[in-house]
Amino acid sequence: MQIWVPTQRVAELLTAAGLAPGVELEVVDAGAADPDALPASAATVEGLVTPMVVPPGIGAVLRRLPRLRVVQAQNAGVERIVREVPEGVLLYGARGVPTPATAEWVCAVVLAMVRELPRFAEQAARHVWETAWTGTLEGATVLVVGAGSIGEAVEARLTPFGARFLRVARRARPGVAGFEQLPELVGQADVVVIAVPLTAATRRLVDADFLARLRPGALLVNVARGPVVDTDALVEHLRAGRGRAALDVTDPEPLPVDHPLWDAPNLLLTPHVAGSAASWEPRFGALVAPRLSALARGEVPEGYVTEGY
Numbered sequence: 001m002q003i004w005v006p007t008q009r010v011a012e013l014l015t016a017a018g019l020a021p022g023v024e025l026e027v028v029d030a031g032a033a034d035p036d037a038l039p040a041s042a043a044t045v046e047g048l049v050t051p052m053v054v055p056p057g058i059g060a061v062l063r064r065l066p067r068l069r070v071v072q073a074q075n076a077g078v079e080r081i082v083r084e085v086p087e088g089v090l091l092y093g094a095r096g097v098p099t100p101a102t103a104e105w106v107c108a109v110v111l112a113m114v115r116e117l118p119r120f121a122e123q124a125a126r127h128v129w130e131t132a133w134t135g136t137l138e139g140a141t142v143l144v145v146g147a148g149s150i151g152e153a154v155e156a157r158l159t160p161f162g163a164r165f166l167r168v169a170r171r172a173r174p175g176v177a178g179f180e181q182l183p184e185l186v187g188q189a190d191v192v193v194i195a196v197p198l199t200a201a202t203r204r205l206v207d208a209d210f211l212a213r214l215r216p217g218a219l220l221v222n223v224a225r226g227p228v229v230d231t232d233a234l235v236e237h238l239r240a241g242r243g244r245a246a247l248d249v250t251d252p253e254p255l256p257v258d259h260p261l262w263d264a265p266n267l268l269l270t271p272h273v274a275g276s277a278a279s280w281e282p283r284f285g286a287l288v289a290p291r292l293s294a295l296a297r298g299e300v301p302e303g304y305v306t307e308g309y
């Protein structure tokens with residue numbers, strides 16, 4: 001089974017993780033390829049690993065691969081590629097690969113904001129020694145919107161601090177409420193962690209009404225995708241002093257240099273780096289190499305995208 005991978009580094013990761021005999025890797029960046037000047041292997045390639053940043057034009061390449069049967073994304077979320085994949089071709093995301101690193105980021109920003117570390121860092125930069133009382137996670141209520149692997153990892157890491165948890169997912173299950181209960185749960189939380197995939201149902205889930213239901217001073221943490229939050233509504237919310245936010249993703253992204261979000265008060269902002277940690281590479285290899293090996297044997301591993309986008 002011939003697989004296109006976007007970089008030599010991805011080829012090295014998959015090879016090191018162990019591939020079944022018959023899996024052949026070729027470095028071809030489908031995101032940068034000219035659809036009208038593809039290599040000869042375009043006639044026989046059966047699998048493709050997407051580049052980390054998927055360009056809109058990749059669909060034109062995919063449609064010129066007559067034997068393509070599987071696309072593996074490097075991202076956990078597949079909203080950028082799902083509509084480009086031809087009918088009948090399996091699509092897999094990298095769900096679970098960035099989970100530990102992303103959960104660490106959530107814990108880091110929650111602790112930093114609750115204990116007001118940005119304020120003290122700003123004071124230190126001005127050589128000001130001014131003590132103050134801060135909040136604490138002990139006894140705080142954390143609402144996790146998107147009770148999947150990242151939400152579970154966040155809960156496991158913050159529970160020892162004495163936080164209590166509410167959980168919401170698209171479908172209700174024991175211990176987890178459905179999206180329809182969000183309006184009544186939002187106001188009960190001191191911290192709201194957004195960890196949902198970007199779909200038609202979650203786009204601008206956090207809108208002006210959602211923000212208005214938050215407790216005064218509540219912390220909103222977005223580690224999902226930028227368009228899950230209405231950026232204009234959030235800027236207004238922060239400027240009015242009604243709450244705080246920690247964002248790893250924005251809408252638009254990258255954030256333009258003159259965007260008002262840069263100067264919004266009570267905001268901790270990072271440039272989409274929550275999952276960017278040394279653990280990503282071995283975890284990606286460990287997930288994808290067995291998957292490609294199984295496909296080469298004629299099996300269809302679980303985990304392919306079936307709905308939600």
